[in-house]
Amino acid sequence: MQITVIGCGYVGLVTAACFAEMGNRVACVDADEERIAALQRGMSPIYEPGIEGLLQTNRRAGRLTFHPQLGPGLSHSDIVFIAVGTPPALDGSADISQILGVAAQLGVLLDSPSIVVCKSTAPVGTACRVQAILDQLCQRRGLGWQHRVVSNPEFLKEGAAIDDFMRPDRIILGTEDADAERTMRQLYEPFVRNHDRILCMPRRAAEMTKYVANTFLATKISFINEVASLCELLGVDVEEVRKGIGADPRIGHHFIYAGCGYGGSCFPKDIRALLHMAREHDTELPILTAVEQRNQAQKGWPLRMLRKVYGERLAGCTVAVWGLSFKPGTDDIRDAPSRELIDELLAAGTMVKAFDPVAGDNIARAYPAAVARGQLQLFSDPYVALNQADALALLTEWKQFRQPDFALMAQLMRAPVIIDGRNQYDPAVVGAHGFRHLGVGRLPVDAPAPLLRKVV
Ligand SMILES: NC(=O)c1ccc[n+]([C@@H]2O[C@H](COP(=O)([O-])OP(=O)(O)OC[C@H]3O[C@@H](n4cnc5c(N)ncnc54)[C@H](O)[C@@H]3O)[C@@H](O)[C@H]2O)c1
Numbered sequence: 001m002q003i004t005v006i007g008c009g010y011v012g013l014v015t016a017a018c019f020a021e022m023g024n025r026v027a028c029v030d031a032d033e034e035r036i037a038a039l040q041r042g043m044s045p046i047y048e049p050g051i052e053g054l055l056q057t058n059r060r061a062g063r064l065t066f067h068p069q070l071g072p073g074l075s076h077s078d079i080v081f082i083a084v085g086t087p088p089a090l091d092g093s094a095d096i097s098q099i100l101g102v103a104a105q106l107g108v109l110l111d112s113p114s115i116v117v118c119k120s121t122a123p124v125g126t127a128c129r130v131q132a133i134l135d136q137l138c139q140r141r142g143l144g145w146q147h148r149v150v151s152n153p154e155f156l157k158e159g160a161a162i163d164d165f166m167r168p169d170r171i172i173l174g175t176e177d178a179d180a181e182r183t184m185r186q187l188y189e190p191f192v193r194n195h196d197r198i199l200c201m202p203r204r205a206a207e208m209t210k211y212v213a214n215t216f217l218a219t220k221i222s223f224i225n226e227v228a229s230l231c232e233l234l235g236v237d238v239e240e241v242r243k244g245i246g247a248d249p250r251i252g253h254h255f256i257y258a259g260c261g262y263g264g265s266c267f268p269k270d271i272r273a274l275l276h277m278a279r280e281h282d283t284e285l286p287i288l289t290a291v292e293q294r295n296q297a298q299k300g301w302p303l304r305m306l307r308k309v310y311g312e313r314l315a316g317c318t319v320a321v322w323g324l325s326f327k328p329g330t331d332d333i334r335d336a337p338s339r340e341l342i343d344e345l346l347a348a349g350t351m352v353k354a355f356d357p358v359a360g361d362n363i364a365r366a367y368p369a370a371v372a373r374g375q376l377q378l379f380s381d382p383y384v385a386l387n388q389a390d391a392l393a394l395l396t397e398w399k400q401f402r403q404p405d406f407a408l409m410a411q412l413m414r415a416p417v418i419i420d421g422r423n424q425y426d427p428a429v430v431g432a433h434g435f436r437h438l439g440v441g442r443l444p445v446d447a448p449a450p451l452l453r454k455v456v
Contacts, residue, residue, distance in 0.1 A: 012083030020058035047331035092272035107137025148180040153210035159329020174206025220255040222294040228258035228441025238441030260421030261298035263326035263335040315349040320389035323396025324356035355385040391417040406433040
């Protein structure tokens, strides 16, 4: 098939590369000319395991092309995917102006009936608005046919995006049009060969499904974080509780790890967008309001721990930060917990030495002034970042942080303090190396349970 993908970000690029890999001809369009120029040189503008190889193979085979704008050459696509951003507006709603702008361009440009697919996460009713724009423009141009708009929300996870796209656990198709459904099923057939995982539903239900999936996962995280804060008071290790509840298959082990909060380009903005949709319909969603509040509080946890250790002296300290992306496997720093901690430390006058396997450049670009004055230093070696540090804050659970050389760390640091924002370390193991370990809902190694102390 001839496919156009508009928006070459985390979702658009993966979508384009995976469809091209199946033999389709895919034209990618992005308004960011630098991004397109990099892609034309065979370089990926994002870090995603496996993406560069797929882009290069399919570009060389002539199945993948990159364009800085929608031009006449792209006007005969069978299917056009819209994968542009839907960032949060000031009132929390999803800003869908990029989608609507693309729809208006397509309405003028497309010369034959196409299937236009909304892949971006967008509020309920967006696909219908895109349909209305296209219908109006077709009518104005005197064309005797219509485009068909499908909602096909994306469920890939950054860091495992190629695998998720190639082996999806489900594909949601929102359409009421039998022909569009048939074509979309044909397109996705190579990805679901062993058994059908395509769910077809009305467009509004597809749009709602995406928001509910993300907000449910965020709810699990905030729930365990709330439990962790009570565990701290009760002298219970939340890790024991996590294993205990995860063994129940109705609960499961996924997304119940206590930590310093979720970030990224999806969960925070999607919760706010769903809350806004509710407000527009004069209703409240108290559970999701609490989920967001808990996450905000949780992002402040590393700083609270640093203040607990150093109090007012934090200003004169040096804090090493390991892990800057919002999760392992990506260079995406949007809404990452590292941003909140770095902001606070810089404001407090603390020196920050940071390391991340792939996200360092993005952080350097986000804090040019702090980097220029030397208050924020980025390192390409995690151990060098620890030199003379008064504490290490671990914020992203990259695999390489799991079994570091604790003896070397203790030698390098000025004070052996670990703020373990992802509960990566066994307090007893790091304690044996002389570290003071503060985990989320975990017990200090030698601390008697607070309740027992009270009884005594
Ligand atoms: N990142 C994820 O893990 C993920 C997962 C599922 C769904 N989503 C959703 O997918 C959508 C895209 O997310 P993303 O992370 O890929 O965003 P992104 O910001 O990485 O990419 C969006 C791209 O669209 C381009 N763009 C904006 N306006 C354009 C226009 N008029 N013409 C051409 N290009 C234009 C931007 O330059 C950018 O490269 C969002 O709605 C997001 O919520 C994201």
